[in-house]
Structures are given as C-alpha cells and as structure tokens.
Amino acid sequence: MPGIAILGAQFGDEGKGKITDFYADRADITVRFQGGANAGHTIYRNEQKFVFHLLPVGIMTSHTTNVIACGCVVDIITLHEEILAARQLGIQISPDNLKISARATVVLPAYIEADIKSETESQNRIGTTRRGIGPAYSAKASREAFQMAEIADPQKFLEKYLTMLKASSLYQDALGVEAHWSSYREPLYNASTFLAPYISDTSSFLKDAHKFGRSIIFEGAQGALLDNDLGTYPHVTSSTTVSSGVAIGAGIAPSYLNGSIGVAKAYVTRVGAGPFLTLMDEESHQVVQTEGKEFGATTGRPRLCGWLDLPALKYAIAINDYDGIIITKVDVLDTLSEIKVCTKYEPVDTSAKFFESDYPLDLTKFKPGYKTLQGWTTSTRDARSISELPLKLREYLAYIEKYIEVPIYGISTGPNTSSYIERRAIFKPLPLIRRFERVSFTTDLGHCSQLNSMET
Numbered sequence: 001m002p003g004i005a006i007l008g009a010q011f012g013d014e015g016k017g018k019i020t021d022f023y024a025d026r027a028d029i030t031v032r033f034q035g036g037a038n039a040g041h042t043i044y045r046n047e048q049k050f051v052f053h054l055l056p057v058g059i060m061t062s063h064t065t066n067v068i069a070c071g072c073v074v075d076i077i078t079l080h081e082e083i084l085a086a087r088q089l090g091i092q093i094s095p096d097n098l099k100i101s102a103r104a105t106v107v108l109p110a111y112i113e114a115d116i117k118s119e120t121e122s123q124n125r126i127g128t129t130r131r132g133i134g135p136a137y138s139a140k141a142s143r144e145a146f147q148m149a150e151i152a153d154p155q156k157f158l159e160k161y162l163t164m165l166k167a168s169s170l171y172q173d174a175l176g177v178e179a180h181w182s183s184y185r186e187p188l189y190n191a192s193t194f195l196a197p198y199i200s201d202t203s204s205f206l207k208d209a210h211k212f213g214r215s216i217i218f219e220g221a222q223g224a225l226l227d228n229d230l231g232t233y234p235h236v237t238s239s240t241t242v243s244s245g246v247a248i249g250a251g252i253a254p255s256y257l258n259g260s261i262g263v264a265k266a267y268v269t270r271v272g273a274g275p276f277l278t279l280m281d282e283e284s285h286q287v288v289q290t291e292g293k294e295f296g297a298t299t300g301r302p303r304l305c306g307w308l309d310l311p312a313l314k315y316a317i318a319i320n321d322y323d324g325i326i327i328t329k330v331d332v333l334d335t336l337s338e339i340k341v342c343t344k345y346e347p348v349d350t351s352a353k354f355f356e357s358d359y360p361l362d363l364t365k366f367k368p369g370y371k372t373l374q375g376w377t378t379s380t381r382d383a384r385s386i387s388e389l390p391l392k393l394r395e396y397l398a399y400i401e402k403y404i405e406v407p408i409y410g411i412s413t414g415p416n417t418s419s420y421i422e423r424r425a426i427f428k429p430l431p432l433i434r435r436f437e438r439v440s441f442t443t444d445l446g447h448c449s450q451l452n453s454m455e456t
C-alpha cells in the first residue's frame, strides 16, 4: 500500500490541510515530517473551523494514527495547548492515535525569543512566523538541541535547560535568565509531563506499518519555494519542504515514499519578506484577499496575492517530481472578469540568467510575462463534479495542465473538506474493517524491530 506525500507547491498556505483531511479518511497513518508550529493548517468540516499548527491533520479522523516525526521541531508548550484545545472541540487524542518521535527537536522558549529578537533587530528581516523555527534547526545542526526523548524525564530536562540558559549568552533575553525561568519553568514542566507518554520510536512504527501494507500520508508544511535548499533563499523556512525531505524527516528509507502530490492555489500568495513576482493589481488583490480569507492562520498577517506563476509551478514540479497537482481555491476567482497567468519570466537587465533547474536565483532581475484569460464570472463554490464547472474554468485548468505537463488530480471548490472534485484518486478507500482498526505496533522507547528480535 502506498506512502504518498501531499506537499505545498508554492509559498505555503495552498490548502494542503484540507486535501490531507479529505484523504485521511482513506489512510491508516498521517505524518508531519518537517517544520513545527509555523504551519497553520485550517480545516472546515460542516462549517466548523479547526486550525492545527503541530498536530497532523489526520487527528480529525478517528481511525488514523498520527505521527510527529523526527524531522519536526516541537514547541512542547504550544503542542500541549493545541492538544487540550482540540479535545475541547471533541477530537480524541491519546498516545494511541498520536505518536511523537523521540528524535524530534524540542523548540525551547529561548529559541522563540531569539527568533523574535532577530526579526525585530535585523536589517534583513525574513518575516518569519516568530515560532523559533530557525534557531531550533540551527541548534539541531550545531548539535546543541534537545531531542524529545529528553523531556521524558521532566526534572532532568529542566535542569539541563537552566544550565544551558546560564551558560549561553546567546539565549539570554533582555529580561535575563531569572525572568525567563519564572515565565517558562512551569509550562515546560507541565508540557513535558503531559507529552512524555506520547514519545516513541516512530521510525520503527512507520517501517513496520509500511511493511504490513498500511497506507500513509506524509503531510507537508510550508511549500516548495520556501524550501531551505531549493526555495527563494534566504527568504525561506529552515527545513526541507520538498519530496526528497520526506524520507529523512519521517525517519524512513526513500523507497517507502511511493509518490507525491503538489497542492497549488489557482493563484499565488506569500507572507513574510522575499521576492513575489506576480503581485495582482489593487482591485483584483482586494477581491482575492477578501474572498480567499488570505490572512495567516498562524500569525494573522495579510498575505500578498498574485496571479498563478506557471514557471514557478513548473520548477516545483521539477524538483519534487510530483505525480499530479491539486488546484485549490478556484472559487475565489469566481467574480473576476479577467484572469492573468504568468507564463514566462522576462529579464529586466542583461545580467539576468536562468540556472538551477530553470529557476532564477535572483528573481529581482526578472518581470513576469502574462497571458490573460477570460474569467468565468459564475459561482463554482462547493461544486462536486467537473460537469458543474463553467467552460471558462475548465479552459483555465486545461491551460494549466498543458503548460505544466503533469495531470491535475483534483480541484478544490471551497473551504469545506467535502467541496472537492476528485479527478484521479490518490488513495483508494480503505477496506471497511480498517476503518475500525487503528494501527498498533509496539513503539515504546527501546522498541526492537523484527530484524533485531531475530538476531537476539
């Protein structure tokens, strides 16, 4: 059975959460494999809104097991709060359906303060979500970070954190160690005590699950153009958001990933600093920002709105090798009489060169070349079949598909999970029995795989 990644093909906020929610019903397991509480996955079910930052979206589906894997950075105070809030909304969460990798990195409050400080003081702001993501991944790369296994002994974890705070001038915020300690000691203790039972060897769990034919969704956060290596560096996030990052982030072999799907809006948005070539005219921007509710789910910041950037999408396809694309939020364009699509980048000066898989390293040297298509000016909200879509929208989709040379697998027509037109199934529905039977293997710390037990 498949392990399929559902990934952002633009600058994040493409609506991956909703697509993951749609397919979680057909999966046994969903996995977050990178990023942390910088993500904001918004789900609407029957008009009720749910926003997740760290919890995999599959947590909404009763039969799935959900994994926060080793490539994630976990703000334990936020995760503790998120679990309690989700329970308030009636979502059941326990160590049976949520597993956190013992190898995931802990986002310490000091990292969040360092992130805020650098965003406030730096001349070259990235426009981060201020969730401590960059400092946490930096600490991991510098081999100074805490792994989640360490919070299993809350007292020891706190002692070690205090020692680190005292020793490192880097992490001393303006208020000093004492003030920091009195603000965070108790929430850290409570969060680590609460989360300790959720920590396990998730790599072995996923390996066994794959071996036993379970279907797995690897749920991306952020998007291809925010990838730390291949995105619009330095205006990127600090993790690997593309398909090649799934294996290392989930702690599995690359062969466990059987395919990947890119999710792209019918237009583009971006939050934070960084180049944005296809910014809409003021009038269209106003319509799209309002209709699309284009305000960050994590930070509330307004998102810049731009016309669909096909060269960028093609680049995302090239670096991810997506099997198919899902186009979201087509209904947001319903009232526009004209819709532009960027089909080429035109150099603004002679020093502009294309390289790196046909995507420019310095986007400021290019301007977009557009094709203008007629809008469909009729409501497509909540359409459930291709035949319900107006001809002009079908032409728009056909134009995109021809340009990108990858099939469109699905079209999302509204915020509700059910407002989705499936052209090609990513997952087949699960056999009925599997919907009542959650995956359970022994995954406690120290779990031995079958191979190890054969050796002993």
Ligand code: IMP
Binding pocket: 011, 012, 013, 038, 039, 040, 126, 127, 128, 129, 130, 131, 132, 133, 134, 221, 222, 226, 235, 236, 237, 238, 271, 272, 273, 274
């Ligand atoms: P960080 O991931 O908080 O360090 O932010 C780095 C960049 O990625 C900033 O431009 C953020 O706005 C952007 N970013 C991070 N997470 C998301 C997301 O979930 N959606 C959209 N942009 C994001």
